[in-house]
Amino acid sequence: MDEIKIIALKESVLEDNDRDAQALRDELKAQGTCLLNLMSSPGSGKTTTLLALNRAFGGRLRWAVMEADIDSAVDARTMQEAGVPTVQLHTGGMCHLDADMTRQGIRALNIPNAELIVLENIGNLVCPAEFDTGAAINMTILSVPEGDDKPAKYPLMYEKCDMLVVNKIDTLPVFDFDKERMEQAARTRNPNIEVYYISAKTGEGVQALADVLVRKVKEWNAK
């Protein structure tokens, strides 16, 4: 068998988003708002997880959601119906949000006393990881059916995230998903990544995750 040929393709590089993101993080810190940037593949259960967390927060946090989406408003409607203040961000085809786009959303949301704002980023494991949004916490969801090889194949996402939530664990019996293999790949990229296992559908693990989040948000805002 021949060696596989590797061809390095060119990429284009950008701007000074990093400075802008740090400025936004400082502004939010000053007003006592923790921004959480939630990323994942399409269909891993971002909105369902937020709905489950809302129940598990049990009113302990003033929080709001920004739903970024290519062009539908389905998720925003669902969140709002659950009683969570929500704004829909249409990106007009853009595959990620940067700090400036995030700031536009926060201004439109206009809830200066929110303790937590969640940005539900575009369903995409690639581009969102490349752009600092100004978030205090970066979280990614990996659902069991996507496979345990995702941290190996989309390393930047796992490098950039503080928290990894493995969702749909109720389907573990149906799929070949090796938790140890997955965790090892994730920790190779990011030794500090925190891993949580939940089923947003059945509720398993959700209360524990909600409790951690409440604590992290209160700590961030108190510092």
Next chain:
Amino acid sequence: MDEIKIIALKESVLEDNDRDAQALRDELKAQGTCLLNLMSSPGSGKTTTLLALNRAFGGRLRWAVMEADIDSAVDARTMQEAGVPTVQLHTGGMCHLDADMTRQGIRALNIPNAELIVLENIGNLVCPAEFDTGAAINMTILSVPEGDDKPAKYPLMYEKCDMLVVNKIDTLPVFDFDKERMEQAARTRNPNIEVYYISAKTGEGVQALADVLVRKVKEWNAK
């Protein structure tokens, strides 16, 4: 409940990739090669589907694969071990391939008498749909666990695809996946889209899909 606020964020626009893509399509046509651009979310089973198709082709096609990946070579190795000539394309973080990058891959592959070349695009439902690669056939895979709402939420992908392959149908009993709802959403965007149901794992539906592909490739190359 208040109306949901919609904020239109700005996007940046690009180049004349369309002309380049048409030129590549013409070149490939002249040499009797059908290029198939395979797109999907991460983890929907692109590589597993190609392996299953390879068995079902049963030697009826001279074909080769280009595996585009952020930085691993796992999929290319798997394909090559199955006896399919394969080249790995590293995009260095880029979230899609355009026609020029595709041409670089085809040159590196260097199999001018291939009847079919499959480009396994980056696992991403957003960006790859925006760029014509020069392919004669655009195909997307949607796996059952991702949910039946994907055509509604990522419309451009379904608009641009000729063939929609629904994979992992062996898991239909475990997930709430409404085939009719999904198909209706897809056909609203693209009345001509062809829908196929398979399980690359169990083999269900794979032979029928392989037969359709063999016919399409031979027809394209004969025209």
